[in-house]
Amino acid sequence: MDSSPEQPTRLGAFLRDRRTRLDPAALGLGGRRRTRGLRREEVAQRAHISTTWYTWLEQGRGGAPSPRVLDSLADALLMTEAEREHLFLVGIGRPPKARVAQRESISWRLQRLLDAMPLIPATIATSTWDIIGWNRAARLALTDYEALAPDDRNILRRMFLDPSTRAAQADWEAVARFLVATFRAETARIGDDDHARQLVAELSARSVDFVRLWTEQNVQSSGEGAKTIRHARMGEMTFEFSSFAIDGRPDLKLMVYNPATERDIDKMRQLCAESDSIGLPVGAGDLPVTEQRPTT
Incomplete structure (x- = not known):
């Protein structure tokens, strides 16, 4: 942490400002008030620290x-995530571990x-590779996530435990x-999380390959690169993917797969036209990859 006198002054000013913004009545704290917000002892009690320590801060x-x-x-x-991050930055000079929104x-x-x-497949993935959002283009070109149960939308689980998904990969390794x-990188950033622990335990118990790769201790960002899939109807399709x-x-994270x-x-346009004519998605199935080339 920066030991300059400015740092604790910024922390104290921020704490004091947020304390005076809170409404005591909304928190069930009665009594006549001559000043706005909570008293220092009330904040200390809510935070389970001593009043003296809070006053010093x-x-x-x-x-x-x-x-x-x-x-x-x-x-x-009652700080927002942005306020919490600012509190850590002015308090100890680094951001907090991110919290998983439940x-x-x-x-x-x-x-x-x-x-x-409409022509660019895009998904929303969690740090544990659960797909929780997608567009129509993703259903057509990648996987019909809407037709799957929520647990089956986890890419790690499908990659290690589903034989058909594994067989579809030209370079599964x-x-x-x-x-x-x-x-590994994203769950470390998020911090201790029950879902991540349970997923690691499940995959470790059911896949020797997951154990082998998990013990390698490799970390990597999602970043960007190229991905080629073998689509059931369109054959090979190449996308440039980016993570946001x-x-x-x-x-x-938002994963965008831009046709390369x-x-x-043209193949995406044909897929959309075919889907419109039959009213059903035409998915490739679990992103069978023949090339993955992260850019620098």
């Missing part, structure tokens, strides 16, 4: 608080964004290693 005394104390203060002061759906605005790309490396972080949802050539765009 507002006054810029007593040294740097621990991450646990900052988390408690963020909860006590939601298995995406906002209607994100869905509208996906739907605005490269794809599996990529998925495990990104899984979603503000306010550190546990999610005019020929691939």
Whole structure:
């Protein structure tokens, strides 16, 4: 942490400002008030720390608080994720571990964004590679996620436990290693999570290949690159994929698969036309990959 005197002053000012913004009545705290917001002792009680220690923090005394104390203060002061991150930055000079939002759906605005790309497959994936959002193009070119049960939409589970998914990969080893490396990196960033632990335990118990790759300790970002699939109707289709972080949802990433050539765009148009004529999706099935080339 920066030991300059400015740092604790910024922390104290931020804590004091957020304390005075809270409505005591809304939190069930009665009594006549001469000043706005909560009292220091009320914040300390909600954060399970001593009033003296909290007072010192507002006054810029007593040294740097621990991450646990900052988390408690963020909860006590009903901070948003952006405010929590700022609290850590001014308090100890680094951001907190991201929290997983306990939601298995995406906002209607994100869905509208996906739907605005009729010829570009796009999905929303969690840090554990659960697909929780997709557009029509993804159903046509990749996998009909809508037809699958939620547990079956996990890419790691399908890659290691489903024989047909494995058989569809021209280079299963490269794809599996990529998925495990990104899984390790992203779950470490998120922090301790029950779902991630349970998934690791399940895959470890049922797949010796997962155990082998998991013990390699490789880490990688989703990044960008090229992906070629063997589609059941269109044959080979190549996409340039890019991964984007979603503000306010550190546990999610937007994966966009842009058709690489005019020929691939034509195949997407043909898929859409065929789907319109028969009213059914024509999925390739679990992203069979013949090439994966991350760019630098």
